[in-house]
Amino acid sequence: MPSRSVDAATWDAALLRLLEDVYTFARCGPRLHEDWAEDVLAVMERTVADPRGWSARDPETFEAGREAGFPSYPFRAMAAEDLRAGLRPVTAGAAVELLASLAQEWFFEGSPVRSREDRDAVLADARTVLDRFGTDAAFWTSSDLARDCAAPDFLARDLEGGHPFTDHMMDLGLLAVSADEVGVFWSFNAN
Template sequence: MLAVLHRSVPDPRGWIRIDGDRTNPARHTAPAYPFDPPDSSELPRRLYPLEAEAAVAALAVMAEEWQSEPSPVRSRPDLNTVLADARTLLDRYGPTARYWTNATAAASDPAPDFVAAGLQGTGSHGFLTSEYLNGLDLLDDLGLIAVNDDEVGVFWSFGAY
């Protein structure tokens, strides 16, 4: 997972990676930008296991905007479509996939209701850089990690000013 955050490994299926920050000069200051990944010894304190349907819900709410969300996923008429799309993405990892999140709601419950909470109601352990680079201040994040025997998927949502 850390190698994915640092973008130091290719997709195991050879799929093209979408990396909008690839040429961002912020990478010279913070190579994993926008992340500041913790040491591996910190991961057990910052990540919590999720049940599969909670992982789907976490990914679905990443479709929301962090600031001034006009229509949270929970109130959208296409809620079932958004959930189906999230399920399709996670199906790549197969039925034996395991999931983790940095959302603190999962610390005591592996099936928090992310859809009801929405992004703004979901606290998390930050994996973001604290560097103020290129006029962008990163404030909030929600991450989902999917793991199977062959690969790791990292999905993240950022709130910024």
């Protein structure tokens, strides 16, 4: 059963505060398959709608790629096994830090999350966004920081990509997977 602790207005406000100033993709979709990777691909391809009707972040700049015949743009076309192969599991705490880190720019960040005066508020917004998926959610990332550890300190270091899922020079993703929903949160080095 989906988390009831977060309502639409609270989630939408937290998502907007967190990701409004950066180049990100943030969409959710239903769990319709036994394999969660199939559900994530459906979100990336935009073939499913948010089951709750809540807001998303999907920059208009991606429309040109979709109109050119690439429905998953900016993501590369891939199979579920390709997606799973490029991801690593992370703990819920690390997922909150990673999502908070996506609120900063890739390069020349004047105030990375770790040193912001509003650090606690940014982390609270990230926690609110991920609370939607409940306490039993699993989290996955494309970050190389999770290569050797499921709980890397994402706030201690600058954004670092990993397995590329797009044609951007750098991209970094976080997936949230619950029994009922999936969330795709992705940051790009363009702003």
